[in-house]
Structure formats: C-alpha cells, structure tokens
Amino acid sequence: MLLPERLSPSQLTQLFETVHTTKPAYAEICSLLKKIFSLQEGGLSACRPPVMSIVETRLDAQRQGGLPLIEKGQILVDWPSMESLFQRLCAAALGENALMEAAGTTLLERCQSGKLDLKHFGTLLMNDDWPLFEQQAVGSDLQSEVLALLTYHSIWPSVAIHLNGLKGHLPENEDWQLGYCPFCGSHPMLSLLAEDGGRSLVCSFCRHTWTVPRIFCPYCQNRDAETLGYFFSEAEPEYRVHTCQKCKSYLKSIDLRQLLRPFHPFLEAAITAHLDMRAREDGYLDRTPVWVNIG
Numbered sequence: 001m002l003l004p005e006r007l008s009p010s011q012l013t014q015l016f017e018t019v020h021t022t023k024p025a026y027a028e029i030c031s032l033l034k035k036i037f038s039l040q041e042g043g044l045s046a047c048r049p050p051v052m053s054i055v056e057t058r059l060d061a062q063r064q065g066g067l068p069l070i071e072k073g074q075i076l077v078d079w080p081s082m083e084s085l086f087q088r089l090c091a092a093a094l095g096e097n098a099l100m101e102a103a104g105t106t107l108l109e110r111c112q113s114g115k116l117d118l119k120h121f122g123t124l125l126m127n128d129d130w131p132l133f134e135q136q137a138v139g140s141d142l143q144s145e146v147l148a149l150l151t152y153h154s155i156w157p158s159v160a161i162h163l164n165g166l167k168g169h170l171p172e173n174e175d176w177q178l179g180y181c182p183f184c185g186s187h188p189m190l191s192l193l194a195e196d197g198g199r200s201l202v203c204s205f206c207r208h209t210w211t212v213p214r215i216f217c218p219y220c221q222n223r224d225a226e227t228l229g230y231f232f233s234e235a236e237p238e239y240r241v242h243t244c245q246k247c248k249s250y251l252k253s254i255d256l257r258q259l260l261r262p263f264h265p266f267l268e269a270a271i272t273a274h275l276d277m278r279a280r281e282d283g284y285l286d287r288t289p290v291w292v293n294i295g
C-alpha cells in the first residue's frame with residue numbers, strides 16, 4: 001500500500017498556499033500550524049533523545065498479546081531541546097489571535113522564569129492523563145488546551161526519532177489489525193483510504209500509519225457492517241466521517257485518491273472542524289486527544 005511520507009519544506013509551503021485559497025475559513029488556524037510545522041522541522045534536527053532499546057520479552061508480548069512496541073509514558077524525551085522548541089512555539093503564537101496571544105505570553109513568561117514544569121506536563125500528556133493535566137494547568141492559571149497543543153508539538157521530534165529508529169521492530173501489516181497504534185498504543189486521529197483502496201489509520205501521537213480492515217471501528221473493534229456507516233458532503237469528496245452505532249464514536253477519513261494536494265494529518269484534522277461539529281450534533285463522540293482538534 002502506498003502511504004504518504006513526511007512533507008519537505010517546499011511541499012509544506014505549497015500546501016499552505018493551496019489551502020489558503022481553497023479553505024479561507026481556516027486561515028487563522030492554518031497560520032499557526034504553518035509556523036508550528038516549520039519550527040518543528042528545525043527542532044527535529046536539534047533533537048537528541050537518549051537511545052531506546054526494546055527487550056526481547058516486549059517483542060514477544062507484541063507478537064502474541066497485541067501490546068504496542070513501547071509504553072508511551074516511558075518515551076525518552078530530549079527535554080532541553082523540547083523546552084527550547086516549546087519557547088519558540090510560544091513566541092510564534094504571539095502573532096496569532098487574542099486567545100493564542102494571551103496564552104503564548106503567559107506560557108513564555110512562566111517558562112523563562114523557570115515556573116513551568118514542562119517535563120511534568122509532558123509526562124502527564126504522554127500518560128494520557130488529561131483530567132490531571134487540565135486540572136493542574138487551570139490551577140496554575142494556564143490555558144490548558146494551548147499548553148497541550150504546544151507541549152505535544154514540542155515533544156513530537158523526540159517521538160519521531162524513536163519511531164524512525166525502532167520501526168524495524170514493528171509487526172507486518174497483516175499481523176496487526178487493531179484499533180490502536182502498534183508503536184505507541186494511541187488511538188487514531190484520522191482514517192485514510194490509499195491509492196489501492198486499502199484502509200489505514202494515522203496515530204494521534206506518533207503519526208505512524210498502520211493498515212486495518214475496511215469495515216472496522218477502531219474504538220470498539222466492531223466489524224458488523226449493519227452498525228457501521230459514514231456520511232460525507234458532495235462538495236468535499238475527499239472526506240468521509242465513519243460512524244459506529246455500537247460505541248457512538250466517529251472518525252474522520254481522507255480519501256487520498258480524491259485529495260488534490262499533499263497530505264498532512266494535523267492540517268487535514270484542523271481544516272475539517274466543520275465535520276467534527278456535524279458528527280457531534282448527530283450525537284457521536286470525538287475520541288481524539290485535545291491537541292488534534294484545537295482551532
């Protein structure tokens with residue numbers, strides 16, 4: 001199956017130009033994402049996380065028990081470079097809307113005065129402990145969703161380096177037909193239909209892509225076609241929203257055969273917020289983490 005690779009800086013520039021013209025309603029969030037992606041590329045080359053190795057028993061557990069390759073909460077992060085990228089992302093937020101401007105100013109001040117424990121918040125985020133993350137952020141007068149967004153994007157270079165180094169240990173496609181990521185165990189943020197019609201899911205944390213059956217709910221493993229459906233708009237043939245009657249979840253899907261521009265998961269997730277709105281109005285639950293759907 002042909003799946004999209006990471007985009008080059010010139011592809012990213014071209015992509016944002018295209019989206020600026022075709023999706024003007026999303027100009028604000030695109031402006032921020034453009035800066036984040038560009039700074040992240042710089043962050044990636046400066047990032048040197050401690051090497052992670054995989055013990056044989058973990059590989060056995062992965063093969064036999066469907067355990068992901070790593071424990072997400074134990075990912076080794078290059079914290080100094082994460083903090084440096086975080087500060088650059090805060091500075092980038094200053095030129096954006098009032099919410100981002102205010103949140104970015106506070107976060108940058110706290111960070112520079114040593115009053116923001118990024119390692120603590122980053123670890124909560126990696127452990128999927130959103131209730132505690134939100135409670136402690138709000139308790140410290142911080143905008144929790146912006147903190148999560150910038151923390152996530154600052155940690156990602158470390159995650160990407162580990163994924164790249166360890167991908168040789170990942171199972172073959174046919175051996176992992178599950179609803180969570182074989183690398184880090186996270187839920188998907190998007191579903192993809194590839195050139196050959198095969199379906200895959202994009203991880204909401206590490207961005208790894210893995211194949212799954214066409215008729216399948218990743219949240220409850222439902223494979224009953226009677227209770228799985230989708231909706232779409234004829235004006236946007238590249239998008240579908242898969243729905244599951246059994247667990248009332250939904251997941252947005254991109255048909256790469258219809259997408260007439262390069263694919264970036266976080267950009268597509270952001271510029272389809274109108275589909276999230278419709279799915280929620282229809283009573284379906286959004287299962288993606290907070291950093292995916294901010295905008």
Ligand SMILES: [Zn+2]
Nearest residue numbers: 181184203206
């Ligand atoms: Zn993952």
Ligand SMILES: [Zn+2]
Nearest residue numbers: 217220244247
């Ligand atoms: Zn389901």
